[in-house]
Amino acid sequence: MYHPACWIVFTATTALLFIPGIPTRAGERATAPPKLDRHTSRQGQQALLRCTVDDRVTRVAWLNRSTILYAGNDKWSIDNRVVILSNTKTQYSIKIHNVDVYDEGPYTCSVQTDNHPKTSRVHLIVQVPPQIVNISSDITVNEGSSVTLMCLAFGRPEPTVTWRHLSGKGQGFVSEDEYLEITGITREQSGEYECSAVNDVAVPDVRKVKVTVNYPPYISNAKNTGASVGQKGILQCEASAVPVAEFQWFKEDTRLANGLEGVRIESKGRLSTLTFFNVSEKDYGNYTCVATNKLGNTNASIILYVHVHKIGAARSHGEDVSEDEIDIAPSGHAQPGGGGQQARRSRAHGCLGERGRAGKCAAIWLCGAEAVGREEAPGELQASLEPGLRRGPAPGEHALRLHGAGFSWVLCWQDYRQLQGG
Incomplete structure (x- = not known):
């Protein structure tokens, strides 16, 4: 035993x-x-x-x-x-x-x-459930730099590591590796990157890294604006930049100060506004918006012009006349509201008598034209008045003569500022 x-x-x-x-x-x-x-x-x-x-x-x-x-x-x-x-x-x-x-x-x-x-x-x-044991910290780089993100995970069986870019367009697949390398990063590649470790033992372990991409300002929105004398006028300047841009406003070579001469400058985020509370003749003209951050600066020219109303139209030899609004700048040039590839503008010579009668000058005509969708440049638009014409269904309809071809539309206007003249 x-x-x-x-x-x-x-x-x-x-x-x-x-x-x-x-x-x-x-x-x-x-x-x-x-x-x-x-x-x-x-x-x-x-x-x-x-x-x-x-x-x-x-x-x-x-x-x-x-x-x-x-x-x-x-x-x-x-x-x-x-x-x-x-x-x-x-x-x-x-x-x-x-x-x-x-x-x-x-x-x-x-x-x-x-x-x-x-x-x-x-x-x-x-x-062993998947566990991310080491991952890169949030990072800030300049556009064009190279970036390497790391995500190390442990588990049994060994987990699969996947990187995804969480952009505004949804989750974009990036790579299936512990290391993610981005060469020449762009501003569109900024945002959150998600690392996921999966081995089917338990729910995936998910961590995120924020990548900030610095880039110099570019002005994405700066439109000319019309305003009447005595009314409120607002010029807007929108600039994208990281870090956020600082704004300055100039008229010719003079920097504008907030609160002086009846103007107010407000900048918040990517938008800056220049407000005129009581527009006068001296306020009309060209303004410059300057956007700056530590990587550079850019500028855009914005015009504050006189706003008037449409009172007539004429058809060109091209397509149908557009009904887009057109305003008159201080220089006397028409400002079309619609876009086009080529544009020609001209101011009519002479004046037109009231109700088509020759004699007392009541107003001047202004005409604008564009060649919408045409590759070739149109001819110069010329407009002239014949004050000797005595009749017409409406003021200036037959008294106005247009010369030129290749335009898709032509609109003609009267400048109300001249109605007070003798």
Whole structure:
């Protein structure tokens, strides 16, 4: 009869023979290794290892590699996470609480039956949810620079790391790698980049990095504006830039100061406004908006012009006459509201008598024309008045003569400022 201590030592020695790579099985002459079962547990959960026995079994033990965990009901392991679950005539099982990656490996159940040792083996697999352990910090760079973002993740199985650019157009796929390299970064590539680590054990681990791209200002919106004398007039200048641009306003070479001469300058974010509370004749003319940040500056010219109303129209030799609004600048040139590839403008010579009668000068005519959608440049538009004409359905309809071809539309106007003249 075996001494218990001797049997335990013998059991541990026997278990060494069944470590993978040694095809020997104690108590049997066959060279095939014992069947290896697999048990999978997630990190932090519990692992239950079962061993089926019968009434012929006299002694039992659980081993982890060469370390004895339990021999019968006697605990040999100093790890308080390992406990015996059952020791009956049919089952000998242990439980490992809060399993971790170092618990992974082979476990052996060794039994003594009729003086012949037998073993069964199970391989514990510990799965670990994905976890991002190191990721780049938020970064600010100048446009044109090269950027490298890093995202290192751990998990079992090894997780797949994916980078995505979270732009305003939605989630754009970037790369499937721990490192994301961007050469010559542009302002459109700024924003948040999302790193995702996935291994199907648990929900993905997701982290974000913000990339700020500095670039010099460019003025995206600066339109000429019309205003009547005595009314309120507003010029607007919109500039995109990172960092946000600072604005300055000039008239000719003179910088405008806020609150002086009845004007107010307000700048907020990417928009700056120049407000005239009571427009006078001296306010009309050309203004310059200057936008500046640490990477550079840019400027745009904006005209404040006299706003008048349409009172007539004439058709050219081209397409239908446009109904877009046209205003009159202080120089006397027409300002079309619609766009076009080529434009020719001319001021009529002479004056027109009221109701088509020759004599007292009532107003002057102004005409504007554009060649919309035409590649070739049109001829110069010339407008003239014949004050000797006495009749017409409306003032100036027959008295105005237009010369020129290739225009898509022509609109003609009267300048109300002349109606007070003699």
